[in-house]
Amino acid sequence: MIGLPLVYLLSGLMFAAFGVLSAADRENPKRFGNAAFWGLFALSFLAGDHLGDLGNGVLVLCLALIAGTGQIGVGAPKTTSPGERESLAATHGVKLYAPALVIPVLVLAGSLTFKHLTVQGAHLVDPKQATLIALALAALVAAVLSQIMFKQPAIAPVQEGRRLMDLVGWAALLPQMLAALGAVFALAGVGKTIGEIAVMITPVDSRFAAVTAYCLGMAIFTVMMGNAFAAFPVMTGGIALPLVIGRFGGDPAVVCAIGMLSGFCGTLLTPLAANFNLVPAALLQLKDRYAVIRAQAPTAVLMLIVNVILMNALAFHP
């Protein structure tokens, strides 16, 4: 069965190639820092299951130290100049969109069909990971297709991947690091403590106050934990179930649906949601690490207010 191990193998090979090519990149004064960083990341993908928990912990610590002491630079693989790209765009025209469209089409096709592919009753592809495997396949097909269609050098997919990866730099690792932090926080009972505090300061005497406290609590907790999913059980168990639903008779479906969306307003505001907020800033080469959060903030705050109003208006049937 094709499952996550194959996807991890592919990712590991890609990062290993980034590491090797980084080491050979004389344009980058910090080339060995890059090589060590991407090499260790490759090791995690290729052998993470055999390193043991402490081994993985040491690996993460090394990654953080390499990044934190400023050992990562930006590689300069040979690529086309802006002028060459203009004329390439004129030559290839709309054909350039085709491989870019292959990605969503294959992701869609894969996530719909992989679940039904069986050989003698056994699943060919792990149905639980259908979308992720489809994404990996689509990325691979699109890379090969682009290289062939536009007659690019054979090494181009790896070198160009490295060029973009170096732009992202340490931020590439942050989403996975934060997911791991969430697990440690859960182990230490951080969420539970915040929930208890939120319950303690929630006013219990008016419906409007309880609804506001729940929506605000979802958003604030999400800002602190980086994830609405972590906030939902704590806030809903602490405020929504006993008060908004229990005492004031709110419709659980409306309360929970809008409560979760209030949490999403928090996601738009927090650097802890790194893959949405910090990684794009790196990908787009923004000078301000928090520029995307700044662009989102007015919408997020207004949407939070809208959610409070909507929950008040829709959750309580006469």
Next chain:
Amino acid sequence: MLTLLGVAVIVLGFALRFNPLLVVVAAAMTSGLAAGLTPVEVLAAFGKAFNTNRYVSVAWLVLPAIGVLERAGLREQARRTIRGLRAATAGRILLAYLALRQVAAALGLTQVAGQAQTVRPLLAPMAEAAAEPLSDDQRQKVRAMSAATDNIGLFFGEDIFLAIGSILLIVGFLDQSGITVEPLALSVWAIPTAIAAFLIHGARLLMFDRRLTPKAGDAA
């Protein structure tokens, strides 16, 4: 109560702009030690969680394809396409994308677009081309708004889909609490917020255009 120090480390570390990877490790250590674990136990717990969450980083597999396409001129082609459209403005392009992203996410197609595969090679160059000429500062703002629009479209669309993670989480949580709710009932109640998000962010995008165009009054 002391375990909250980990959150304090995060807030301070991010506010003071230390390297976030170090801040995250420090926060995990702080909360873990405060909860009575030994440093080795914290490191092992962190390593284990890091290993099980590797799927989060699989998304980077898309970079080689995007990189090759950029090498062959994809971003320049995106700009050429937009320059051919007279009615195109940055705000209108982002508004159309917002609608597309919300509808696709509502149909469960959350992975068909994204920051690496759509915003960097296509959306941001298109929005920039439509708004040119731009000062350096304005260009940064257009790019940030492109990324923001992708997130907002995704977040306020996906909950309309029945089988998305957050809906399943809600159903499971309520079930444990003895309340039965159908996924459909939940996703229906995500629609009013989705419409409000389109109106609010859409209005912001159209106003964004006005901030980008040189004021007619200044020239006159």
